[in-house]
Amino acid sequence: MVYGSEAIHPTNLDYGAPRVRAYDEQGAEASLEDTMDQLDEARDVALLRSAKYQQALRRYHSHRVRGQAFNVGDLVLGLIQSNKDRHKLSLLWEGPYVIAEVLRPGVYKLKTIDGEVFANAWNIE
Structure with a gap:
C-alpha cells in the first residue's frame, strides 16, 4: 500500500x-x-x-557495409520472397540469374540461364 x-x-x-x-x-x-x-x-x-x-x-x-555493383552478364542469386511451404531447412536463394540490363545503379533486369527476361526490375538495396 x-x-x-x-x-x-x-x-x-x-x-x-x-x-x-x-x-x-x-x-x-x-x-x-x-x-x-x-x-x-x-x-x-x-x-x-x-x-x-x-x-x-x-x-x-x-x-x-560494402556497396555492390553488377555488370551485364554477371551471375546472381535472388532471395526467395514467399514463405509458403517453407521450413527452416528450405533454401533462401533461387537462381542463378544473369544480369540482362542495368537500369540505374542498384536496379537490374534479370533473365534466366535460358534467356527468358523477367518483366519486373530487381533492386539490390
Missing part, C-alpha cells in the same frame, strides 16, 4: 514515535517535487544516451 516508503504503524501515531514527530509536510512535498524533477532529468539523459548509441551503431554498420 505504501510504495517506496516505510509503513507507519497506528501505535506509532498514538504514542508519537520520533519518526512521526520529525515528519514535516512541506519538506516532504518539496522532496517529492525534487524527486519528480530528477526523474524527468533521468529520462532525458536515457533518451540522449539511446540516441547516441543508435547513431554510433548506424555509423558502424554503414562503415562496414
